[in-house]
Amino acid sequence: MMENISNVIYDVCIVGAGLTGSAAARWTSSQKDIKVCLVGPNEPLEHEWSDPSRTIFGAHYDQGRIVCEVATTTAHQSWLVLAQRSILRYRELEKESGINIFNEVGNVLISAESFIKELLPKCPKTTKCFVGEELSRALPSFKPLDEGIAAIYDSCNAGYINPRPYIAANKLLASQNGCEMIEDVVSEVRDSDDTDNADEVDDAERLSRRHLIARTKSGRLIRARRVLLCPGAFVNFEHLLPNGMEVDISTNSESAVLVEVQDEDVERLSSLPCCGVEMKDRRDDRNSYILPAIKYPDGKYYMKVGHGLDLNHSLVTNDDVTAWYKKRGDISNSVQESLVSRLFKCLKDFQPKSIKTMTCVTTSTPTERFYCDMVTSKLGVIVGGNGMGAFVADEVGRMGALMIAKGSWNHDLPAELFNLRYKGDREREETATTA
Numbered sequence: 001m002m003e004n005i006s007n008v009i010y011d012v013c014i015v016g017a018g019l020t021g022s023a024a025a026r027w028t029s030s031q032k033d034i035k036v037c038l039v040g041p042n043e044p045l046e047h048e049w050s051d052p053s054r055t056i057f058g059a060h061y062d063q064g065r066i067v068c069e070v071a072t073t074t075a076h077q078s079w080l081v082l083a084q085r086s087i088l089r090y091r092e093l094e095k096e097s098g099i100n101i102f103n104e105v106g107n108v109l110i111s112a113e114s115f116i117k118e119l120l121p122k123c124p125k126t127t128k129c130f131v132g133e134e135l136s137r138a139l140p141s142f143k144p145l146d147e148g149i150a151a152i153y154d155s156c157n158a159g160y161i162n163p164r165p166y167i168a169a170n171k172l173l174a175s176q177n178g179c180e181m182i183e184d185v186v187s188e189v190r191d192s193d194d195t196d197n198a199d200e201v202d203d204a205e206r207l208s209r210r211h212l213i214a215r216t217k218s219g220r221l222i223r224a225r226r227v228l229l230c231p232g233a234f235v236n237f238e239h240l241l242p243n244g245m246e247v248d249i250s251t252n253s254e255s256a257v258l259v260e261v262q263d264e265d266v267e268r269l270s271s272l273p274c275c276g277v278e279m280k281d282r283r284d285d286r287n288s289y290i291l292p293a294i295k296y297p298d299g300k301y302y303m304k305v306g307h308g309l310d311l312n313h314s315l316v317t318n319d320d321v322t323a324w325y326k327k328r329g330d331i332s333n334s335v336q337e338s339l340v341s342r343l344f345k346c347l348k349d350f351q352p353k354s355i356k357t358m359t360c361v362t363t364s365t366p367t368e369r370f371y372c373d374m375v376t377s378k379l380g381v382i383v384g385g386n387g388m389g390a391f392v393a394d395e396v397g398r399m400g401a402l403m404i405a406k407g408s409w410n411h412d413l414p415a416e417l418f419n420l421r422y423k424g425d426r427e428r429e430e431t432a433t434t435a
Helices: 019-029 046-050 070-074 077-088 090-097 113-122 134-138 163-176 203-208 263-270 318-327 333-346 389-406 425-434
Strands: 004-015 036-039 065-067 107-112 128-131 149-154 159-161 180-182 186-192 211-216 220-229 250-260 274-277 288-290 301-307 354-364 371-374 379-383
Touching: 004 019, 004 211, 004 389, 019 036, 019 163, 019 220, 019 379, 019 389, 036 163, 036 220, 065 077, 065 389, 070 077, 070 107, 070 113, 070 389, 077 090, 077 389, 090 163, 107 113, 113 128, 113 149, 128 134, 134 149, 163 180, 163 389, 186 220, 220 389, 250 318, 250 333, 263 301, 274 333, 288 333, 301 333, 318 354, 333 354, 371 389, 379 389
Parallel strands: 004 036, 004 220, 036 180, 107 274, 220 379
Antiparallel strands: 065 159, 107 149, 128 149, 186 211, 211 220, 250 301, 250 354, 274 288, 288 301, 371 379
16 A cells, blocks of 8 residues: 655644544644644444444444443542533533533432442532432332432433534534544554754754654554544554553443333433442442433434443454444344343333344453553553543543643643553562562
8 A cells, every 4th residue: 555644744643533532632722833633533334334444443333421420439539520520511512512412311320228328428419319219209210219229319410421422523623723634544653753854953953853653544644743542442453552562451342222212202211310220249230321212313212221340241352342343233132131121120111112232342441540641752642431431531631632732741630540551560560569
């Protein structure tokens, strides 16, 4: 393939145009006197799902992602800060872009009563706690809670975002800021010295000319002084990191069912709050998340139901991840039945019109926090949503934008919370501990 090198040298090239990458592009391009490009493939067309050459996919091909503060209170406190800042910006983003993003329908978290009582003091003041039949009296579509189970309901700054319009809004505002959108897949990032007229310049000038080259699958060579990688599950694939380095993340499968609702139930079930069941054992087969009825691109309304860790399995290679995305509706009957049963453990009084399935992936880090760090002085990485990436994408995108524009940490939260770890680090630490 003939390579096509651009004469333009960007200040920042952002690789990956999903939730975090598009937010990073918006925030980076909003800074003064900075030339930015965002590189990533668009959502695949129908024929591309069966195209062997299509091997990169995103986790945002959906109409709803739960966002709330309450769910982050079970994790490190930094998640709550990131979620609060992200959620509070949605209305401003909608106003600036003219695109609807956030549906503030509220959120219900169901768990053991003892666990709920521990969480309650950490929750917003608007939060209400229910036991027994209190939940179904307040929200009639919900079933009464079993003995020993309780629920937290928050109606403020909680609900779901539509990831497709969220990304579209980010791209629109980034474009208005001068960010160039490049629909392509980056397959390699490497260092380069611009040696044109090298004998005629001093060392300082020569150093200032150094840049990175991002090579795309179409043969385009994109030159940039700094590159920010936001490639999600694909960070260790291709040749994005230098010297064979691999980020310490694990990638797991996610299955979900889309339960189509009857026409007469659309209005009632569209106004339901989101719901999450989160037992102490993360592999408990009651764990689930449920979104209200949402209109999908086919014009039908579906309630989405997902699971906890009990149905996950590990995805190790690029082929594993690609194959899982391409399964789409090819999920076993037992998994479908398990997910549908979780819906009816929580809700009552409706009959599904149809059921279909979808696939996605999640990335997890050993720190249980996002990575946002510089690999070198010119290469940064944001990765590791730990199942809560949508909650915090906007502030994490801002965090990465501030970092990559400066070439070092530039955020009010401590850098060490988001430090990268590489594969092999844990083994070396364990060896040092036992030595």
